[in-house]
Amino acid sequence: MVENKELIKVVEETVSRDDVKYVIGYKRGTYGFQIKPAFAYSAEDAKEFFYSPLCSKNLATYPLLEEKLPLRRGEEAEHKKIGIVVKGCDSRAIIQIIQEKGLEKEDVVLIGIPCKGVIDPKKIAKRFPKQSKFVDVEENNNDEYILEIGGTSHKIPKDELLSDVCKSCEYPNPPLYDILIGEAEEEFQPEHFNRVDELEEKTIEKRWEYWEKHFQNCIRCYACREACPLCYCKTCMADLLEPQWIRRSVNLSENTAWNVMRAFHLAGRCISCGECERSCPVNIPLMELNKFVEKEVKEMFDYTAGLDTEEKPFLGSFRPDDPEDFIS
Amino acid sequence: MEQLTLPKEKLPELLGEIGSKFELIGPKEENGFLAFRKINDPKEVNLDILLSRVPPKSLIFQQTETLFTYAKGKDSKIQTPKIDESVRVIFGIRPCDARGYDIIDPVFMGKKEGDYTDPFYTKKRNRSILIGLSCNEPDTNCFCTSFDDSPANSKHVDILFTDIGGTYFVEIVTEKGEDLIKNLSKIFSKATEKEGTIRKETEKTAIKAISRKMNTEGAVEKLNKMFEHEFWIEAARSCIGCGICTYLCPTCHCFDMQDESTLKLGGRVRVWDSCMYEEYTHHASGHNPRPSRMNRVRNRVYHKFNYFPKNDGIFGCTGCGRCIDYCPVNIDIIEVIDKVKEVNV
Amino acid sequence: MSTKKNTELEEFEPNIIGFLCSWCSYAGADLAGTSRIQYPPNVKIIKVMCSGRVNPMYIINAFQQGADGVLVSGCHPGDCHYTHGNYLARRRVATMKKLLEFLGIEPERVRMTWVSAAEGRKYADVVREVTEDIKKLGPMTKIRREKEW
Numbered sequence: 001m002v003e004n005k006e007l008i009k010v011v012e013e014t015v016s017r018d019d020v021k022y023v024i025g026y027k028r029g030t031y032g033f034q035i036k037p038a039f040a041y042s043a044e045d046a047k048e049f050f051y052s053p054l055c056s057k058n059l060a061t062y063p064l065l066e067e068k069l070p071l072r073r074g075e076e077a078e079h080k081k082i083g084i085v086v087k088g089c090d091s092r093a094i095i096q097i098i099q100e101k102g103l104e105k106e107d108v109v110l111i112g113i114p115c116k117g118v119i120d121p122k123k124i125a126k127r128f129p130k131q132s133k134f135v136d137v138e139e140n141n142n143d144e145y146i147l148e149i150g151g152t153s154h155k156i157p158k159d160e161l162l163s164d165v166c167k168s169c170e171y172p173n174p175p176l177y178d179i180l181i182g183e184a185e186e187e188f189q190p191e192h193f194n195r196v197d198e199l200e201e202k203t204i205e206k207r208w209e210y211w212e213k214h215f216q217n218c219i220r221c222y223a224c225r226e227a228c229p230l231c232y233c234k235t236c237m238a239d240l241l242e243p244q245w246i247r248r249s250v251n252l253s254e255n256t257a258w259n260v261m262r263a264f265h266l267a268g269r270c271i272s273c274g275e276c277e278r279s280c281p282v283n284i285p286l287m288e289l290n291k292f293v294e295k296e297v298k299e300m301f302d303y304t305a306g307l308d309t310e311e312k313p314f315l316g317s318f319r320p321d322d323p324e325d326f327i328s
Numbered sequence: 329m330e331q332l333t334l335p336k337e338k339l340p341e342l343l344g345e346i347g348s349k350f351e352l353i354g355p356k357e358e359n360g361f362l363a364f365r366k367i368n369d370p371k372e373v374n375l376d377i378l379l380s381r382v383p384p385k386s387l388i389f390q391q392t393e394t395l396f397t398y399a400k401g402k403d404s405k406i407q408t409p410k411i412d413e414s415v416r417v418i419f420g421i422r423p424c425d426a427r428g429y430d431i432i433d434p435v436f437m438g439k440k441e442g443d444y445t446d447p448f449y450t451k452k453r454n455r456s457i458l459i460g461l462s463c464n465e466p467d468t469n470c471f472c473t474s475f476d477d478s479p480a481n482s483k484h485v486d487i488l489f490t491d492i493g494g495t496y497f498v499e500i501v502t503e504k505g506e507d508l509i510k511n512l513s514k515i516f517s518k519a520t521e522k523e524g525t526i527r528k529e530t531e532k533t534a535i536k537a538i539s540r541k542m543n544t545e546g547a548v549e550k551l552n553k554m555f556e557h558e559f560w561i562e563a564a565r566s567c568i569g570c571g572i573c574t575y576l577c578p579t580c581h582c583f584d585m586q587d588e589s590t591l592k593l594g595g596r597v598r599v600w601d602s603c604m605y606e607e608y609t610h611h612a613s614g615h616n617p618r619p620s621r622m623n624r625v626r627n628r629v630y631h632k633f634n635y636f637p638k639n640d641g642i643f644g645c646t647g648c649g650r651c652i653d654y655c656p657v658n659i660d661i662i663e664v665i666d667k668v669k670e671v672n673v
Numbered sequence: 674m675s676t677k678k679n680t681e682l683e684e685f686e687p688n689i690i691g692f693l694c695s696w697c698s699y700a701g702a703d704l705a706g707t708s709r710i711q712y713p714p715n716v717k718i719i720k721v722m723c724s725g726r727v728n729p730m731y732i733i734n735a736f737q738q739g740a741d742g743v744l745v746s747g748c749h750p751g752d753c754h755y756t757h758g759n760y761l762a763r764r765r766v767a768t769m770k771k772l773l774e775f776l777g778i779e780p781e782r783v784r785m786t787w788v789s790a791a792e793g794r795k796y797a798d799v800v801r802e803v804t805e806d807i808k809k810l811g812p813m814t815k816i817r818r819e820k821e822w
Contacts, residue, residue: 227570278656
């Protein structure tokens with residue numbers, strides 16, 4: 001259990017360090033069960049920080065969104081660290097980015113949070129609709145969420161609101177951190193991501209029917225890409241015009257190409273935070289694609305993303321004994 | 329304005345008849361959300377969910393529109409696609425979404441005689457008959473009342489249906505609506521005065537149920553003075569630059585033109601674009617006048633709450649709340665405007 | 674590009690795109706030709722410098738533009754002109770095939786093979802097999818662009 005007091009104290013201390021520019025964390029949102037990313041530039045700003053099972057957002061996206069404005073002659077770039085509050089998956093995202101040389105370890109200060117899983121915003125909003133004020137949720141030791149709405153207290157079994165990706169999370173504790181808040185969570189046996197199994201049992205035609213139905217709705221807002229901490233290419237292939245990999249027309253063919261491309265480019269990189277699926281405005285079950293690829297990469301190549309900063313990138317490396325039973 | 333009533337159980341009959349005579353578009357549930365689609369069976373219509381995920385602007389200002397196609401080489405020719413001009417009925421559109429059309433009409437249809445009119449938008453707009461449906465139970469982030477609108481506003485539709493319990497109170501607003509009703513069999517009955525009162529009461533209850541309010545008073549003048557304010561850096565800090573807020577907005581209407589071609593054939597398409605993307609303002613020279621997220625978030629707010637009022641005398645927001653509902657990082661336009669008012673210039 | 678159906682014979686002639694590496698497989702195809710080995714004309718060859726050059730998006734793009742199958746061919750492991758390009762290609766194609774299968778696109782439509790410059794006969798055999806396989810699967814329309822341009 002993360003004590004907010006402790007979190008605020010740690011953030012205050014971190015942001016007061018000379019070599020830290022700012023700290024990114026969570027604050028309460030404007031309505032319902034929404035949370036907002038918070039940026040603390042001073043100890044004063046840290047007071048609004050908080051952590052609860054609602055804090056699903058992966059903040060590892062932000063260090064790479066930092067805009068480097070052009071420098072005047074004689075000016076030197078500021079080398080200051082960015083502090084980030086990270087859960088298990090967020091920490092793995094940072095590891096993966098460091099592995100790919102997108103960031104250096106020295107660029108960030110990681111405030112680790114042992115995570116017990118986060119609430120799926122869609123599930124909780126469906127359960128308690130029309131909340132115009134922010135409602136906080138706490139977790140007790142009996143695997144229940146406790147929340148108070150309009151004076152009545154509700155107890156809900158954790159299983160009903162927990163994000164699907166969290167159920168199959170293998171790394172609730174941040175593998176990489178500078179400061180850890182509270183005690184590390186005990187290891188637990190993760191469930192299999194059964195949405196993938198269900199799909200795999202279907203026939204090939206049924207599977208295409210399923211994806212066709214979803215891809216047809218894609219509006220190509222690219223929220224999946226922007227929300228993903230690992231989609232940080234300066235220019236995405238989808239935006240290139242010369243060569244144009246994917247046409248801008250929105251139709252089944254181009255939408256499928258985009259979704260295949262996104263999933264493929266995350267092969268051996270996706271750390272299963274579920275951000276893409278959460279932000280998709282047309283409910284495309286993107287995590288099923290990511291989880292499937294993650295599983296296959298693990299089975300075929302014994303490779304897991306986001307655990308070791310020194311590991312070689314999956315698609316940029318090979319082993320001579322990689323499986324080749326499909327080649328003849 | 330003619331006022332009629334229709335018992336609820338007769339709605340499928342009505343929709344069936346409309347569907348047999350014209351093209352019928354209506355709200356349909358798909359993958360857990362509402363979308364405006366062609367209705368073949370009245371049973372498909374879902375009126376329980378308030379707003380469609382993608383606003384019905386996509387029916388008229390389509391996400392992908394082929395403007396013309398061409399062939400290269402000896403037999404080169406340019407062909408413009410034929411635009412269907414037969415009557416199309418859009419059923420179940422909410423008053424705020426219908427108002428969205430009125431807000432972007434000047435952009436595509438011109439404001440005065442002699443202005444360029446976009447044939448694709450204009451023809452699709454003219455062929456559409458809007459049958460609105462009042463919202464009896466507004467959602468969390470509805471704030472249409474902040475723009476002198478109401479969840480049962482009949483101004484922007486041709487016919488408005490209001491659920492008054494067991495029956496629909498039907499208002500025929502325009503001539504287009506009258507023509508449509510004349511073409512249908514007589515299943516409507518005249519509305520009584522009592523039913524008129526219930527309709528007004530329903531509207532009042534719905535207005536009361538709207539809990540969020542945007543205070544737009546003086547926003548235009550305030551924005552005039554704070555273009556360079558550092559507030560915008562703060563406001564945009566959490567923006568991740570996806571296009572949800574603009575793609576799901578009933579008044580956002582930016583588009584991009586693309587030539588898509590193979591060796592011999594090609595077409596020019598118009599696709600939605602979003603000012604939240606970096607490449608939106610990216611020049612061929614490599615220069616980008618809106619280089620950072622701050623510029624882009626600022627542009628979105630200015631367009632809706634400063635440029636629109638100055639150009640058209642109307643806010644570019646209908647208060648549907650979609651951008652608040654689906655923003656992955658909870659950038660709340662109501663909060664942004666509130667904060668704008670607090671800023672010291 | 675479009676799949677032309679020979680209506681008289683009622684037989685479907687598939688369109689197959691072959692990405693052949695310049696050093697081994699393309700030379701192998703050449704050898705098949707100079708040795709006058711008969712094989713079906715369905716594979717349209719695109720020469721690439723190395724099988725490692727084949728971006729898996731090429732495969733998707735080929736399907737979009739009307740291909741019914743894709744053949745990726747490179748040097749045998751250990752023989753790559755650039756030492757390890759084919760190893761990288763192997764990982765990528767393996768992952769892409771799995772992903773396609775999961776999406777409901779027959780993975781048999783993507784075929785990878787090693788053909789050296791001396792294996793003209795093998796190249797002809799591969800082309801024959803691929804053509805037969807794709808013929809059985811029929812035209813690939815799932816992600817093909819609706820409009821020809």
